[in-house]
Amino acid sequence: MFPAAAATLAARRSSRFAAWVRAWRAGLVPYDEVAEEIAGDEEHLVADAPGTWTDVPLGDALPALSKLSPDDIRLALPAPGDPRGLPARASGANASQPSPFTGAALVAGEAVVARGLGFIPEVRTHTSGSGVTFETVLWRVYPLPDAPLPLGDLTAAEAEADLSAALAEATAALTRLDVAQWRPELAGALAALRRPDAGIDLPPGFDPRARRLFARASVLDRVLALAEHAAPGGAVNGYEAQQRDAALRPLTTACRRALVAACNSPLRPE
Known part of the structure; x- marks a missing residue:
């Protein structure tokens, strides 16, 4: 049997995000199911989504991806010394400096790269007045170059x-x-x-x-x-x-x- 501690560790949230959004954009799952399938029993919010001024529920941010094809959305799991899957730099970034998106993705160890946008999850821990600890997931959106993604997987x-x-x-x-x-x-x-x-x-x-x-x-x-x-x-x-x-x-x-x-x-x- 697996150790209990291992079973409770969350799977990569970006993997579910990329897989379910790709299936939606391929017309294989309805839009109404995507946010729920990604979030499971967690609360997922999105910060800095296009056209928004505050944090919004995940479902309200997904329309920003509604014009993309499945191949425009990719999972990236970078590590120090192995940044494969990440764009060379974000729009407007100095070519000699890591982009804010690249730096955040390397720290998180995961990201979703969409054509023109990047999503990175941040897990936030909260404690209620009664002492109950719970987590929320905030997907932070970064602008990326609007260019085809490399398919080197x-x-x-x-x-x-x-x-x-x-x-x-x-x-x-x-x-x-x-x-x-x-x-x-x-x-x-x-x-x-x-x-x-x-x-x-x-x-x-x-x-x-x-x-x-x-x-x-x-x-x-x-x-x-x-x-x-x-x-x-x-x-x-x-x-x-x-x-x-x-x-x-x-x-x-x-x-x-x-x-x-x-x-x-x-x-x-x-």
Whole structure:
């Protein structure tokens, strides 16, 4: 079984945003369902949407994308040293400086790049008067160049092969490091990934390979988030922690690229 903490970590919000908006623009899902499917049980607002003066509900901002085609909307999961999927610069930005959008996307580790606009989620934590803590998601909109987006993603088949190879290598490396003694939940979660979570799915229009890849990579992404944010046990020294991080790094990269490949894959009527 997956560790409870891993199961509660949110999947990448930008992946759901990109997938559902692309399906809407392909005519495969109705507009009325898109905002609800993206938000789930969270409250999602949008800041700086075109034609607005204040934060608005997600559904009120989606018409800004109503003239785009599915290929005009792409998921990007950048990381330091790997900004693939991001435009070179935002409109008006100095070519020698990272654009505000690029900088924010690298900090967040995720973004949706639409032709002319970029969306980045910010999670805000609130505490009610009774002490209950809850979160809202604010999508901040950035102006981007109105130009066709580069289509340099891996195919779903390529990303699936890379993810399987990286998972096998990471599992072998973690076994050699005897990770099960100090992080049994991580070792168990990696083994359980051979059974994708059927509850994590893409909207209509994505083929079975993309669905399978998205389900597997989404669960893996949350497991890796657990590994990154939870400190290792006291029996682990600095060298061992570095070895663990080195074992997981290629897997983290393969996972990000798998999510991008799945969400940006071609759509077809069902």
